Amino acid sequence: MTGGSILHRAPAGLKLAALAMAGSAVVLVPDWRVMVDLFLLVALGFPLARLGRGALRAQLRPLMPMLVLLFFTQGLLASWEMAALVVARIATLVLMAALVTLTTRSEALIATVETLLRPLAPLGVNPGKVSLAFSLALRFLPVIAEEAERVREAQTARGLGHSPLALALPLIVRVLKAAEDIADAIDARSGHDDPSLRPHPETAPAPGRRFLFRSVKEQV
DSSP states (O other), X not given: OOOSSHHHHSOHHHHHHHHHHHHHHHHTOOOHHHHXXXXXXXXXXXXXXXXXXHHHHHHHGGGHHHHHHHHHHHHHHTOHHHHHHHXXXXXXXXXXXXXXXXXXXXXXXXXXXXXXXXXXXXXXXXXXHHHHHHHHHHHHHHHHHHHHHHHHHHHHHTXXXXXXXXHHHHHHHHHHHHHHHHHHHHHHXXXXXXXXXXXXXXXXXXXXXXXXXXXXXXXX
């Protein structure tokens, strides 16, 4: 990933460490007003990183239905101050993570995670598999955003409005289907590398389950 900002030039390890510390600090903030100020401060990082307003909107737009639903749920069940705190905290954490991933090459992030986990190998941690899961997570987030946009357009075309429930249910089905496909691909790769890891026919995923996911996905 190329870029002329200081965030682009910073080492991946430094950015991950800063993200971990800043994320821990954000969780400890008790005041919603301070949390909103932190959100605005992190949002200013996008133009400073030369990412533009489009990148900022792209991170927040898929979250809006969930944040709106969460805000009203927290406001009715707890308090409106708590609702503002929770929503601002989630949005801030998402933007912080986005600043790191958008200004760092995926290969650098994966290599850094694998290096950090290598000392844990004697304890049974597989750095290669964890870094693979990390890379899949990085690539899966944009897929979820794209699926949410497709579902939103389909619901609008059908005249279903902007109901969060009408968006959430089809999106969950599509995400679960994509996750199942990825899990099957990982199982197939693992079985190819190590015959002992190949799934037994009795424990292999049932064809009916895939048919169910496919049928529901076609309906939504």
